Amino acid sequence: MCQKIVFTNFKIEEMNTVKLIDLPKILDKRGNLSFFENNNQIPFEIKRTYWIYDVPGGETRGSHAFKEQQEFIIALSGSFDVVLNDGKEERTYSMNRSYYGLYIPPMMWRKIDNFSTNSLALIVSDRAFAETDYIRDLEEFMMIKFK
Numbered sequence: 001m002c003q004k005i006v007f008t009n010f011k012i013e014e015m016n017t018v019k020l021i022d023l024p025k026i027l028d029k030r031g032n033l034s035f036f037e038n039n040n041q042i043p044f045e046i047k048r049t050y051w052i053y054d055v056p057g058g059e060t061r062g063s064h065a066f067k068e069q070q071e072f073i074i075a076l077s078g079s080f081d082v083v084l085n086d087g088k089e090e091r092t093y094s095m096n097r098s099y100y101g102l103y104i105p106p107m108m109w110r111k112i113d114n115f116s117t118n119s120l121a122l123i124v125s126d127r128a129f130a131e132t133d134y135i136r137d138l139e140e141f142m143m144i145k146f147k
């Protein structure tokens with residue numbers, strides 16, 4: 001028997017909910033300083049911080065979506081591209097300065113590639129790690145988006 005699977009809890013976000021966010025920049029001849037705070041520069045409360053580093057040339061990270069997790073990604077050092085797909089549209093965000101970041105709502109297929117040598121991607125998220133929040137299959141992601 002064929003069962004219909006109903007996904008009622010997922011937010012079906014569109015590309016226009018993604019935001020590049022400029023962070024405060026305290027210019028100083030001794031060196032510049034930027035920051036962000038919970039619910040201030042970024043629209044959620046931080047529960048987890050992780051970072052991606054020592055990425056060999058040509059490698060890709062990500063290639064998944066989160067059912068509920070929101071994230072904010074900054075290129076603390078070097079550069080990389082964040083490629084987002086909301087199921088209808090794909091956009092590439094070039095991250096190459098530490099004074100802005102990319103807010104990514106849930107239910108965006110995302111990959112990170114084109115890492116420069118010694119690049120450092122800082123990622124903060126609104127929840128603890130949970131493999132059950134991942135969608136790692138593009139077909140499953142599309143099915144949820146267009147059920």
Ligand code: TYD
Binds near residue numbers: 052060061062
């Ligand atoms: P994953 O999120 O798939 O990496 P990426 O999206 O950057 O390619 O995570 C890779 C592995 O690390 C996976 O086995 C889960 C584990 N992991 C944690 O244990 N805690 C974390 O906070 C993260 C982000 C990943």
